[in-house]
Amino acid sequence: MSTLVVYDSNYGTTRIVAEKIAAELGEGTAVVSVSGLTPERLTGVELLVVGCPIIGWRPSPRMQAFLAQLGVGMLHGVRAAAFDTRLRLFIHGDAAGKISHALEHAGAHIVAKPHGFIVEGREGPMATGELDKAAEWAGAIMPTLRR
Numbered sequence: 001m002s003t004l005v006v007y008d009s010n011y012g013t014t015r016i017v018a019e020k021i022a023a024e025l026g027e028g029t030a031v032v033s034v035s036g037l038t039p040e041r042l043t044g045v046e047l048l049v050v051g052c053p054i055i056g057w058r059p060s061p062r063m064q065a066f067l068a069q070l071g072v073g074m075l076h077g078v079r080a081a082a083f084d085t086r087l088r089l090f091i092h093g094d095a096a097g098k099i100s101h102a103l104e105h106a107g108a109h110i111v112a113k114p115h116g117f118i119v120e121g122r123e124g125p126m127a128t129g130e131l132d133k134a135a136e137w138a139g140a141i142m143p144t145l146r147r
């Protein structure tokens, strides 16, 4: 299966989560930054996982710009899931849900509930146990692919 993890990251924390998820999804899973990425890179991808930090209660600007390039139906036949990294705030906003919605709008079949992983501070690191949760979240995607 052709699997791609696309991430955005300002301080490197979300990249670490993306790499953890990719490792869980199996050998051969590619991990790419959203910077400079064009939708053409998604051609042939069967499983797409997308994640970024929450910035100002929504997906990071680079991720928003990428998602805006996805045309309706462009992800038809692609299975997809989304995550974000966020602070432990009372009002933290959301990126994972919004990414998931955008992927679905582009035609993807969503295979996991959007999930937010907690960072300790703006520049990271991940809060204790959150990388394990990321691995668990990714691991739960695999059985859905056999359906």
Ligand SMILES: Cc1cc2nc3c(=O)[nH]c(=O)nc-3n(C[C@H](O)[C@H](O)[C@H](O)COP(=O)(O)O)c2cc1C
Pocket: 008, 009, 010, 011, 012, 013, 014, 015, 053, 054, 055, 056, 057, 058, 085, 086, 087, 088, 089, 091, 092, 093, 119, 121, 122, 123, 124
């Ligand atoms: C300008 C700015 C705005 C942010 N806004 C939010 C926010 O609205 N909600 C939240 O939970 N975290 C917010 N954060 C914290 C980021 O989510 C955090 O920096 C990110 O998870 C770290 O991941 P990274 O190392 O991949 O950049 C903000 C961070 C920055 C720099």
